[in-house]
Amino acid sequence: MAQMIRRTEPCPICQMPVKTDGAKLVTKRDGKLYFFCAPGCRDKFLAGGRAAKPKGRWGRFLDRLARANAKEFGSSGPTCCG
Numbered sequence: 001m002a003q004m005i006r007r008t009e010p011c012p013i014c015q016m017p018v019k020t021d022g023a024k025l026v027t028k029r030d031g032k033l034y035f036f037c038a039p040g041c042r043d044k045f046l047a048g049g050r051a052a053k054p055k056g057r058w059g060r061f062l063d064r065l066a067r068a069n070a071k072e073f074g075s076s077g078p079t080c081c082g
Contacts, residue, residue, distance in 0.1 A: 006020065007019065007020060007021065008020065009035045011035065011036050011037040011038075012034050012036070012041075012045055013036070013041040013044050014037065014041055015055065016037040017037075018035040018036065018037050020035055023035050025038070025039065025041075025042050027042060027045065027046065
């Protein structure tokens with residue numbers, strides 16, 4: 001059975017989406033292609049590092065909340081207490 005490759009695949013170490021078109025950091029293991037976001041993630045994977053567990057509902061919520069806060073307030077945070 002052939003592996004179906006999507007336009008973006010999650011990095012097996014940090015779960016960051018990686019574009020598969022023209023990806024340079026690719027490794028094949030046990031007949032499956034793995035795409036990596038950075039050389040450090042690829043090196044950790046090749047050294048036998050464990051893949052990250054998929055985030056649950058709470059982890060995804062916290063990620064969305066962090067992105068919304070960064071968009072609203074920038075990296076400095078809110079300035080309510082000046």
